[in-house]
Amino acid sequence: MIVLFVAPKSAWRQALAAETRAAADAGHEVRVVAQEHRDFTLAPLDPRVETHWIAVIDPGEAEPALVGLVLRRLPLGLLRLLGRGPLHGLADRAARRWRRTVLGPIEQRRLPELEALREARRTEAVRAAVARWRPDWIVLHEPHAVELAVSWLPELLDARPDLVTTFSFETRADADHAI
């Protein structure tokens, strides 16, 4: 079977690595749609797993180009240059202060917009993965997978009632051995 793990926030990476490996060991074709996360180096996915990575949207991507240029790239770039010389301590402190006092409030104001952008990207990625791979089995691996699925899964379940859905991939109880 084609088993698709949906993990749009990559919330439970250790479990994702373990369960996708178990699914591959069980002979399934395993696909994952998950958000990029540097900690996947600590819990790497099995090479047999085919992955569609959702790129992380940085706060800067959600702001107007002029704001990004004048308040983010130019001042931080200048401080980076200064930081290469003997004033590196001063430049580092100034950059931290700039981020905290100038960029922080801007990012806070734009947070709902940023979240909407991220949500749209994740939904689009999950829809694309489902359309591309036509899974027989979907594992909704984390809470956000269920939240996002509201926009696409009910329709798919109506169309394909035989589609298997679960919240994890773990060893099933053997009816003969279960007490």
Place this chain on the structure above:
Amino acid sequence: MNADRHVAVVTPWYPDPQVPYAGAFVEAQVEAVSGGCARLDVYHLKSWSVGAVGRPLEANPELLDLHTRLLARSRVPLATAGGAVLHRVPTLTPRDTAWVTHSDASARWLREALGGEPLAAPIVHAHVPITAGWAALENARPDAKVYITEHSSFLDRVLEQPRARARYEEVLERADGFFVVGEPLHDRIAAEFPHLAGNIEYLSNPIDFGGPRREAPAVLHRWLSVAALNERKRIDYLLEAFRRCRDRVPDLTLTLAGDGKLRKDLGALARDLGLDDAVTFVGSVAPREVPGLMASHDLFVHTSRHETFGVVVVEALAAGTPVLVSRCGGSDQVLRGIESEAGQLFDVDDDPDVLVAAYLELRERHPDKTDVPAARERLRAQYSYETVAERHFQIWDGGADR
């Protein structure tokens, strides 16, 4: 033994591939009692936080409908300890600090997972009254007996919320048996609900006594801590005290098993204290690896500020390893009467020299004036799988000791 027992265990905590040590004591209970049951089903009500902060679940009816539909079509019985059957029930909860909403969510999603039917088992044993305990009471069949064990270290936060406190009182009244794992919890609940204090009994977590080391260590050089890296466990205090001990005994090493939000800070502190070569962070350890880890060290050290039960202290002695532990509530009870045989207790104090003095005193006494095998045997009589399973069977079968 009554092998006809049909039991349902309902719990918010149970090991899973993401957190293999979460609720390991519930898994141990399942393993201990499964041999005496004809059928044992575990319902793991793991909290899945959804929605924006403060937004109630009902604000998203499409999500509720979808999750109900998914629970109905995603019932997969999983294999777990002792041949029991595990049912994962993702419990959608709002991002809300009100415990009563978590309590309601637990009952709601268990009901949906059961398709609106009550739990089939005539014996239901739940863990954590405010969440799984309430869910068990609300979903048990009318003639079922419902027993509930409290383990939680966050009880104060529950009881300070009026609605949660009222819910807790109702659970305490309705349960057929209400148990705590240690004295600190007993005293806290009895003080809060003195009219119901007579309902509260003790029921221990089972501990594996299967594989002790051959003999107690002759020297106490290789220290071990098994604890989450959070404020309550006071690992920063341990590092400072360890450094002072190492100034006197340079051969000392310290292994820190466990993970937590302070991991990075504690790593930096170990470096700042010049302990890079002496301290090893091994991260989270699967429960089955704990006995071997205990047996490969000379001294188990526990610096916690507060514990409801001393699981790790019993695990250390079960492996034949002497202990150096703070008087944090649970440990005091566990070691009562065998303090000097087991190792050394010290007061919870912010001064690291308190631990240093306790270590030096233990070092003087050990091994001639300690008796770890005797302490181990005493604890085995109270906490072994066999003893704790038998206690469960007495309770479930309406035994005379209740």
